[in-house]
Amino acid sequence: MNAAPQIEICDLTMAYGSYVVMRSIRAAVAKGSVFVIMGGSGCGKSTLLRHMIGMIRPATGDIRYDGASFWSQNDEGRQAKLRDFGVLFQGGALWSSMTLAENVALPLEEFTALPPGEVREIVRLKLALVGLAGFEDYYPSEISGGMCKRAGLARAMALDPEILFFDEPSAGLDPISSRNLDRLILELRDSLGATVVIVTHELASIFAIADDAVYLDAESKTMRAQGRPKDLLQSPDPRVRAFLTRGEPASSPTSGPPSPP
């Protein structure tokens, strides 16, 4: 885990046109770790994720994967790199005109030369891994939101990605489903050896699964802290502490009371 970082965010500035969202973000993510991007609503968490998966070009700065620049290479290089990623969007973003099996099979059919029989076996395995065995022939509109999310996870894992990105995985899930999803993410990380990057503001999730985290702050438009969430509870920055304790200094919902301000 102490080898060279798999992902490095190098002095990244994010902007929509002339409107700067966040500036000078620096972070490094170790291979095989669970890295959480946290912060209040609308602070640019999802925007940072979109920069990391190649959907938005940084205004300045770069993102490096395994030491190689992601944004300074040409489009083909980026496309090839994208195949090492699996992305789970907020609502699952399943293709609504395809069954769950077809959703998971599409990347396998497009990017591998596997025979149809093997593709079918892999699809059944992936759906079974997320607890959706037997739902192969369902359409996304016929299953619940939580199931859509798990199916989206199965699709994100289709190509055995090196890095899994999650955008608000627990949004819209009840606490138990959300906890099960967290556990699933950890188990998959352990068995697949993938690196996991999660955007979330669910404190319970953050404390349960994060090895490392950055806190983005909307007001100062930059990151305020990086570290293990439990260590960040002792952060000198009052805003980071307030976020991690839901602004309730007396009763922390998680491990131990924070140090008094």
Added chain:
Amino acid sequence: MPQNPVSELTVEQSIPGVLTARLSGDWNKRTAGIPGDRVGQALKDTPGIRALEFDTRGLGRWDSRLVAQIRHWNLECQSAQVEFRPTGLPDGVQDLLRLASAVPESADARRTGPQSGFLARVGTAALTARSEGLVFFTFLGEIAQALTALLRGRAQFRFQDFLLVLQETGPNALGIVALINFLIGLILAFVGATSLAQFGASIYVADMVAIGTVREMGCIMTAIILCGRTGAAFAARLGTMKVNEEIAALTTFGISPVEFLVLPRMLALVAMMPLLVVFADLISISGGLFVSVSLLDVTSTEYLSRTISAIKLKSFLLGISKGAFFGFLVAYTGCLYGMQCGRNAEAVGRATTQAVVAGITAIIAADGVFAVISNALGI
């Protein structure tokens, strides 16, 4: 990890009754030449097998391709009542196998196929047709109710929405309506010119263009253009609102979607179509004029005076009222299929297509009915 470029699978019975599958080499999606399913074959061919175990000391890189294969053997072992011993497998594979079987398949998940007998299909089709017919007339009733509410001044109807739709369906469509109808006027004049010139009766091209345009082509072409342009837009807009639960949100506020969304669109189209038809008539006649003056030996004064004497008020009014009715049909099909839209992207596409196809069909069929009626009444 040992790197072995050749993937191998050997199956042997080391201890009597125990099959050992020995896997070596890389075993992932990029590996070519993965050996066939010798384990399944051996399970079938060898009698008296009690257990299946693995030796993966020579295994190189692997991914879910291997896991899927081993899971397949695991399921085969279960159905053949052979003990499955995963201990020889890499830890990651064992973890994934455990995870994959953690949530057992729920009994009611897998669905039985729909009944496919001939009678069943006929019955299903009949029931579908019945419910679709019901929906069609229910929607008509809802619109009538909404209209009554509007006349009483109690409808949830926003005048600025109405003006917006009016702008969108009328003035914004002038360009395309002008282009198409000018070309139709040209075409009518050319068709008439070739046959009428043989009798030296080129001047009657004016009569033909005038009557053809005012009674039929003006309103039909305009209605078809609006069906493709506006009817499709209505269906797509309402369908997308349905997908985004915007229509459900209106309903929860007690706002009737028919009064709030459908009524302005319907009234705007019914109000705009007659005006567009008059415009289309003028443009189409000028198309005929253009051909007659430039190609036939007809002056524009002659042409216009023939045109004026050819158009009877009755024909003109017939064309305009047909236009208003076609406007109703276009709005009706567009809004109906938009409101009936399913909840996904594909359904929006289907709703749009259905709206256009049903709209054009309805326009042509209604025009046929109008032709019969006006013939009987001598209009």
